Amino acid sequence: MSEEQEPEKKIVIDSDWKEQVRQEKENLKGEPEAEASPSPSSKGESSPDSSPGAGQFPPADFTLLISMLATQAFSAMGHIPDPATGQASKHPEVAKHMIDLLAVLEEKTKGNLDAQEKAAMESVLHQLRMAYVAVKQS
Known part of the structure; x- marks a missing residue:
């Protein structure tokens, strides 16, 4: 070899x-x-994103997250109608859960938000809490 x-x-x-x-x-x-x-x-x-009809998404940021949770809470309080049925339905327990999630997010991000993000969080939580009280009283 x-x-x-x-x-x-x-x-x-x-x-x-x-x-x-x-x-x-x-x-x-x-x-x-x-x-x-x-x-x-x-x-x-x-x-x-490449599927037909898929649109552009806004940039992922903290205010978008706040907005998404707030929209779910307002929808659960009957302020936004269901797109499928056109009817607004009230689910106060879901709304309270969304508000509580935002409160947790506020607590966990304390000291790490810029002035605009902090103001947005405080404003949204105040609006949601007032709307929730109104829904629970009716």
């Missing part, structure tokens, strides 16, 4: 990767956001 030599394995280190990333970031700064990130369909991937 003859000994065959295996080809020598080489390790290639791309030491320029940081520079390439920096250049890509600079190139993307001048392009509009839609062009800057390739669409999932161009990569052959699918995402929930």
